[in-house]
Amino acid sequence: MSQFWSDIVNTLTPYVPGEQPQNRDYVKLNTNENPFGPSEKVFHAIDNFDRNLLKRYPDPEATKLRQSIADYYQMDLNQVFVGNGSDEVLAHSFFAFFKKNKPIAFPDITYSFYPVYANLYNIEAREFAVKDDFSIDIQSITQDCDGIILPNPNAPTSRYLELDKIKELLTLHSNKVVIVDEAYIDFGGESAVSLVNEFENLLVIQTFSKSRSLAGLRIGFAIGQAHLIEALQRVKNSFNSYPIDQLAIVAGQAAMQDVAYFKSCCEQVIQTRQWTHKQLESLGFECIESKANFILAKPLKHDAEKVYLDLKENGVLVRYFKNSKISDYLRISIDTQDNMKKLIDALTVIL
Numbered sequence: 001m002s003q004f005w006s007d008i009v010n011t012l013t014p015y016v017p018g019e020q021p022q023n024r025d026y027v028k029l030n031t032n033e034n035p036f037g038p039s040e041k042v043f044h045a046i047d048n049f050d051r052n053l054l055k056r057y058p059d060p061e062a063t064k065l066r067q068s069i070a071d072y073y074q075m076d077l078n079q080v081f082v083g084n085g086s087d088e089v090l091a092h093s094f095f096a097f098f099k100k101n102k103p104i105a106f107p108d109i110t111y112s113f114y115p116v117y118a119n120l121y122n123i124e125a126r127e128f129a130v131k132d133d134f135s136i137d138i139q140s141i142t143q144d145c146d147g148i149i150l151p152n153p154n155a156p157t158s159r160y161l162e163l164d165k166i167k168e169l170l171t172l173h174s175n176k177v178v179i180v181d182e183a184y185i186d187f188g189g190e191s192a193v194s195l196v197n198e199f200e201n202l203l204v205i206q207t208f209s210k211s212r213s214l215a216g217l218r219i220g221f222a223i224g225q226a227h228l229i230e231a232l233q234r235v236k237n238s239f240n241s242y243p244i245d246q247l248a249i250v251a252g253q254a255a256m257q258d259v260a261y262f263k264s265c266c267e268q269v270i271q272t273r274q275w276t277h278k279q280l281e282s283l284g285f286e287c288i289e290s291k292a293n294f295i296l297a298k299p300l301k302h303d304a305e306k307v308y309l310d311l312k313e314n315g316v317l318v319r320y321f322k323n324s325k326i327s328d329y330l331r332i333s334i335d336t337q338d339n340m341k342k343l344i345d346a347l348t349v350i351l
């Protein structure tokens with residue numbers, strides 16, 4: 001607290017990201033990064049980048065990058081918005097679509113940045129309860145709200161809603177914006193982008209941080225009908241004209257175009273996830289069936305926090321959400337097969 005702070009700063013409870021330890025080389029399974037590096041085509045684009053370009057501001061519309069996303073999804077350019085990580089796209093979306101009179105709705109177990117944005121923009125949040133198995137009952141979502149946001153698959157539960165359920169949600173709430181945050185959709189789910197032209201109230205948000213191995217470059221995007229994208233452009237151009245830098249534009253474009261590499265990375269993550277799921281179960285964990293690049297797992301006979309601390313002691317970092325509805329669980333990112341084997345070996349010793 002300081003006398004120099006604005007009133008709103010005094011009320012903020014900022015988001016706390018997973019640790020990025022600088023002092024020890026962990027087997028890092030705590031922030032759902034992709035273990036496979038970016039595509040060779042990304043390295044090639046960076047190596048051939050004209051460094052003199054850095055004296056110039058980037059294209060404020062990041063047109064080439066947006067075009068590569070539009071091409072991949074067979075959408076029009078004016079249906080694509082890009083931002084500095086999907087966190088920025090999410091923040092602009094809260095401001096563009098949810099800053100209204102009524103509350104917004106999201107699951108009571110979900111991405112912990114949502115309440116933070118709601119708080120930042122002074123938007124009332126109304127949580128709807130996920131079921132005991134963490135699945136979401138679409139019919140239970142309140143009509144008394146001005147917008148809905150949910151990740152699909154949900155994070156950190158990894159629970160996935162089939163496309164017909166998303167359709168049902170969009171139909172039930174056709175008079176408000178529904179945002180589907182698809183940060184993890186490429187690891188086995190079906191994207192709702194295919195519904196964008198049918199539903200004027202749908203905004204799909206994705207990221208380059210997970211399936212495209214570019215968490216360090218900070219690119220996220222939204223796909224929706226042109227009227228929603230225009231709202232995002234208006235917010236962005238009232239905040240920062242150049243959220244995507246020159247290097248991110250060329251590297252992101254290359255990542256988007258290397259479809260074969262992207263698909264093979266996702267496939268490997270899916271296979272390793274299946275292997276890890278089985279191993280964890282045989283070690284006495286209850287695992288939620290995941291369509292993401294992480295597994296939410298509950299040690300049935302041990303205290304989850306103690307397992308998290310013991311793993312850390314043994315050089316393996318997973319995510320533990322203390323004081324939450326999932327404090328009996330660990331969230332474990334899927335890494336290379338070798339690293340997942342190290343996790344299983346460490347757990348075998350610890351347990």
Ligand SMILES: Cc1ncc(COP(=O)(O)O)c(C=O)c1O
Binds near residue numbers: 085086
């Ligand atoms: C559900 C969800 N949405 C969005 C993000 C943000 O991703 P980024 O800002 O790296 O694009 C994350 C990151 O972990 C996430 O879990």
